[in-house]
Amino acid sequence: MTNEAEHAGRKIDHSQTVTEPKNAGFDTVFPPGTILACSGCGEGLYKVLTRATTADLVMDDGTILQPLNITIPPHDAWKSLACVKCGGRVYKTGKLHTLQTGWT
Numbered sequence: 001m002t003n004e005a006e007h008a009g010r011k012i013d014h015s016q017t018v019t020e021p022k023n024a025g026f027d028t029v030f031p032p033g034t035i036l037a038c039s040g041c042g043e044g045l046y047k048v049l050t051r052a053t054t055a056d057l058v059m060d061d062g063t064i065l066q067p068l069n070i071t072i073p074p075h076d077a078w079k080s081l082a083c084v085k086c087g088g089r090v091y092k093t094g095k096l097h098t099l100q101t102g103w104t
């Protein structure tokens, strides 16, 4: 993996890969086209460009998550996912909030 991914792995403090059942949340697969949306106001924030897991998306440095409009900054691995409008959460405890299915 890249240096960025290693840094991000340290940030969320898991030293092992996401294959353990207790980390199942991080293994959730999001298909291309999934929209990450704010859990507070419902604002769509990022589109998933390639099939990716929760861990991939949380650690993304802007290559998987495409901002839906120009007011949204590219995601980078050092920033938590949050709504640019209301600051609402897009990520919590292994789950991402999507436009299509809510907390997934």
Ligand SMILES: [Zn+2]
Binding pocket: 038, 039, 040, 041, 042, 043, 083, 084, 085, 086, 087, 088
């Ligand atoms: Zn919001």
